[in-house]
Amino acid sequence: xxxxxxxxxxxxxxxxxxxxxxxxxxxxxxxxxxxxxxxxxxxxxxxxxxxxxxxxxxxxxxxxxxxxxxxxxxxxxxxxxxxxxxxxxxxxxxxxxxxxxxxxxxxxxxxxxxxxxxxxxxxxx
Numbered sequence: 332x333x334x335x336x337x338x339x340x341x342x343x344x345x346x347x348x349x350x351x352x353x354x355x356x357x358x359x360x361x362x363x364x365x366x367x368x369x370x371x372x373x374x375x376x377x378x379x380x381x382x383x384x385x386x387x388x389x390x391x392x393x394x395x396x397x398x399x400x401x402x403x404x405x406x407x408x409x410x411x412x413x414x415x416x417x418x419x420x421x422x423x424x425x426x427x428x429x430x431x432x433x434x435x436x437x438x439x440x441x442x443x444x445x446x447x448x449x450x451x452x453x454x455x456x
Contacts, residue, residue, distance in 0.1 A: 334358050336440075337400040337417070338426060340447050349447070351440055352404060364432040365401065371425030373397050375417035387415065398423040398448070423448050 333354040340347070353361050376391035391397070397420035421429075430444040 332358070333404045334361070334418075335402045335404040336361065337402065338444060338447055339395065339398050339400065340423065341395050349443060351443075357436075360434065361437070362401075364429055365419070365421075367432055368399075368421050368425040368428060371421045371428065373420050373422050375400060375420035378415050380413055380415075396422060399426045399429065 333352055336351045336353065338349045338351075373396050376389050376394065376397050378387040378389050380386075381388045397417070399421040400417035401419045402415070402417050426444050426448050430441045430448075433441045
């Protein structure tokens, strides 16, 4: 089994997403860290595939509230399903806390989280 961790934030007024896939011991270690973020949990938004745009569209009152999302990635075509919802979601504060909790073997993920959530661009200040 594997999971996909998505990091989302506004960027240049439109936003972007970065995904990381974890399997085996790395997935278990990541989920252990995520298990410590309960106070930052938020409802995962529903996402629908838009054939015309060839992308997923987030359906939520605040599309950036769920900044850290985890999906089961058992199907390689999971991103093109008609409707999808993350298994769990957390706020940007959770992402910052996750960066502190991650072990050294996830240094690249830690760096990516800090770059995304600790160094906002001019449009998100």
